Amino acid sequence: xxxxxxxxxxxxxxxxxxxxxxxxxxxxxxxxxxxxxxxxxxxxxxxxxxxxxxxxxxxxxxxxxxxxxxxxxxxxxxxxxxxxxxxxxxxxxxxxxxxxxxxxxxxxxxxxxxxxxxxxxxxxxxxxxxxxxxxxxxxxxxxxxxxxxxxxxxxxxxxxxxxxxxxxxxxxxxxxxxxxxxxxxxxxxxxxxxxxxxxxxxxxxxxxxxxxxxxxxxxxxxxxxxxxxxxxxxxxxxxxxxxxxxxxx
Amino acid sequence: xxxxxxxxxxxxxxxxxxxxxxxxxxxxxxxxxxxxxxxxxxxxxxxxxxxxxxxxxxxxxxxxxxxxxxxxxxxxxxxxxxxxxxxxxxxxxxxxxxxxxxxxxxxxxxxxxxxxxxxxxxxxxxxxxxxxxxxxxxxxxxxxxxxxxxxxxxxxxxxxxxxxxxxxxxxxxxxxxxxxxxxxxxxxxxxxxxxxxxxxxxxxxxxxxxxxxxxxxxxxxxxxxxxxxxxxxxxxxxxxxxxxxxxxxxxxxxxxxxxxxxxxxxxxxxxxxxxxxxxxxxxxxxxxxxxxxxxxxxxxxxxxxxxxxxxxxxxxxxxxxxxxxxxxxxxxxxxxxxxxxxxxxxxxxxxxxxxxxxxxxxxxxxxxxxxxxxxxxxxxxxxxxxxxxxxxxxx
Numbered sequence: 001x002x003x004x005x006x007x008x009x010x011x012x013x014x015x016x017x018x019x020x021x022x023x024x025x026x027x028x029x030x031x032x033x034x035x036x037x038x039x040x041x042x043x044x045x046x047x048x049x050x051x052x053x054x055x056x057x058x059x060x061x062x063x064x065x066x067x068x069x070x071x072x073x074x075x076x077x078x079x080x081x082x083x084x085x086x087x088x089x090x091x092x093x094x095x096x097x098x099x100x101x102x103x104x105x106x107x108x109x110x111x112x113x114x115x116x117x118x119x120x121x122x123x124x125x126x127x128x129x130x131x132x133x134x135x136x137x138x139x140x141x142x143x144x145x146x147x148x149x150x151x152x153x154x155x156x157x158x159x160x161x162x163x164x165x166x167x168x169x170x171x172x173x174x175x176x177x178x179x180x181x182x183x184x185x186x187x188x189x190x191x192x193x194x195x196x197x198x199x200x201x202x203x204x205x206x207x208x209x210x211x212x213x214x215x216x217x218x219x220x221x222x223x224x225x226x227x228x229x230x231x232x233x234x235x236x237x238x239x240x241x242x243x244x245x246x247x248x249x
Numbered sequence: 250x251x252x253x254x255x256x257x258x259x260x261x262x263x264x265x266x267x268x269x270x271x272x273x274x275x276x277x278x279x280x281x282x283x284x285x286x287x288x289x290x291x292x293x294x295x296x297x298x299x300x301x302x303x304x305x306x307x308x309x310x311x312x313x314x315x316x317x318x319x320x321x322x323x324x325x326x327x328x329x330x331x332x333x334x335x336x337x338x339x340x341x342x343x344x345x346x347x348x349x350x351x352x353x354x355x356x357x358x359x360x361x362x363x364x365x366x367x368x369x370x371x372x373x374x375x376x377x378x379x380x381x382x383x384x385x386x387x388x389x390x391x392x393x394x395x396x397x398x399x400x401x402x403x404x405x406x407x408x409x410x411x412x413x414x415x416x417x418x419x420x421x422x423x424x425x426x427x428x429x430x431x432x433x434x435x436x437x438x439x440x441x442x443x444x445x446x447x448x449x450x451x452x453x454x455x456x457x458x459x460x461x462x463x464x465x466x467x468x469x470x471x472x473x474x475x476x477x478x479x480x481x482x483x484x485x486x487x488x489x490x491x492x493x494x495x496x497x498x499x500x501x502x503x504x505x506x507x508x509x510x511x512x513x514x515x516x517x518x519x520x521x522x523x524x525x526x527x528x529x530x531x532x533x534x535x536x537x538x539x540x541x542x543x544x545x546x547x548x549x550x551x552x553x554x555x556x557x558x559x560x561x562x563x564x565x566x567x568x569x570x571x572x573x574x575x576x577x578x579x580x581x582x583x584x585x586x587x588x589x590x591x592x593x594x595x596x597x598x599x600x601x602x603x604x605x606x607x608x609x610x611x612x613x614x615x616x617x618x619x620x621x622x623x624x625x626x627x628x629x630x631x632x633x634x635x636x637x638x639x640x641x642x643x644x
Contacts, residue, residue: 076600092613102599
């Protein structure tokens with residue numbers, strides 16, 4: 001269970017999150033929608049521990065742990081995973097090596113044995129096949145020369161291998177064609193279980209057709225101004241944010 | 250027969266006067282080198298000539314140290330994986346045509362005092378495997394080895410040089426390399442000297458038509474160090490790589506200088522030099538590409554990149570192009586930066602602990618320069634040295 005209370009965060013002098021309250025119970029998928037610049041990506045970064053944001057107030061508990069007090073790698077070990085909106089390129093780092101290092105770091109943190117190269121490749125190949133990714137994506141440098149869609153799929157591959165219990169997907173659907181969108185949604189759906197939850201940041205109803213959320217929240221001006229069921233996403237798709245924003249004002 | 254000498258250029262000259270009758274080889278060459286050294290001095294030392302080539306590297310600490318010289322050989326040659334023929338400079342003291350004692354003070358010093366060195370020959374068409382030369386410095390000894398490598402047409406050799414030692418010694422090597430038509434030398438150097446030592450390696454290579462010089466130096470050790478490589482591409486379609494990686498910490502100073510001379514058409518030179526600088530260390534890169542009037546269709550590329558791990562570290566970079574032909578493709582670039590915060594966060598957000606993430610990014614930074622090393626065993630040996638260096642930084 002993710003419990004966010006009064007979360008406020010800034011970058012430099014600019015206050016971006018102005019008091020977020022949000023509960024995501026285990027087993028649920030919640031969508032975060034909202035206009036550009038409303039703080040959606042910042043929320044994802046703050047939850048995963050990027051240190052150029054300063055938390056100025058509030059608390060975040062995840063399964064009883066004080067997330068804000070933990071290093072990014074400790075949050076990852078506790079099950080938090082952020083799928084980046086713009087995945088980072090790592091020239092000189094082989095993708096398979098990157099994935100295995102990450103997986104083994106998390107296994108180590110859980111007291112599990114590390115996987116050797118052979119065990120890992122077997123696992124990774126099964127996942128790339130399921131995600132309809134070409135095999136050579138494992139051999140290439142991380143995200144270097146990847147198309148937008150390949151980068152997003154590489155995020156989903158990482159998620160599939162690391163098996164987080166809380167996934168934050170930051171516009172993972174943007175730049176994907178309909179087939180890729182379905183693959184991404186299937187990738188998340190495959191992880192759904194009573195112990196898995198997800199925060200899905202998106203602009204579009206399209207992804208939510210495949211990845212049906214339990215709740216939809218509208219984030220504007222650094223606050224959640226409205227929450228509702230899946231029907232809220234359809235309403236926003238039809239009439240835009242103007243109505244919701246006017247109502248909240 | 251080792252003697253304690255006085256310090257500075259005068260000390261080395263006095264040492265030469267004492268030893269010269271016992272030194273092997275042509276005394277005229279020795280005397281000329283001594284005359285040149287008297288004129289040039291130790292750059293940065295008192296009464297030395299100002300030198301553009303030594304603009305960023307001062308040898309004052311070398312001038313202020315008393316060394317014992319000479320010591321016998323100071324190196325071992327492992328031929329167990331090679332069919333190359335080997336002889337010693339002490340027995341066959343030939344000074345080749347490439348080194349320029351008249352221009353370079355450390356080469357003059359070496360020519361004046363060299364007492365031994367490894368001479369390797371590979372006959373035409375032979376793949377002679379891997380030769381390994383280990384040098385060991387110790388105490389306050391001064392070593393001036395004079396090595397030579399000759400590859401006949403179509404010959405192939407991998408030369409692995411590893412320099413180590415303990416103490417505040419001076420290791421001042423000159424290596425002369427002749428690569429025949431279509432021949433291929435892979436020259437991998439690991440400079441892992443004592444942190445108190447002075448290391449200078451001056452390499453002169455001549456590459457004939459269709460020949461290749463693939464050079465990579467990993468520089469980890471030394472108080473003051475300089476790798477100076479002169480490559481002449483003298484036959485058409487010759488190729489040279491002069492890659493390097495310098496990982497420095499504390500107050501180490503390491504200079505990587507190279508001059509590639511395109512003297513014939515259709516030649517290619519490629520260079521990637523990376524510096525990883527911690528503490529108050531200082532890295533220097535000087536690279537010059539010279540293209541002669543006849544060297545049309547020259548393809549030259551040079552990249553120098555530095556990763557600063559500390560705000561007190563410093564890099565000096567001086568790339569130069571000197572082009573007299575009109576149909577050439579030459580480019581060079583230099584970058585300086587810190588570890589990328591976004592890349593670091595990306596790795597950590599995947600569960601990779603901070604120190605491991607930093608190590609991965611440093612290794613990744615070095616990859617491009619190391620890619621020249623294709624022999625798996627040598628590559629992994631160098632990789633282990635880099636990992637060990639990192640562990641010492643993190644400790």
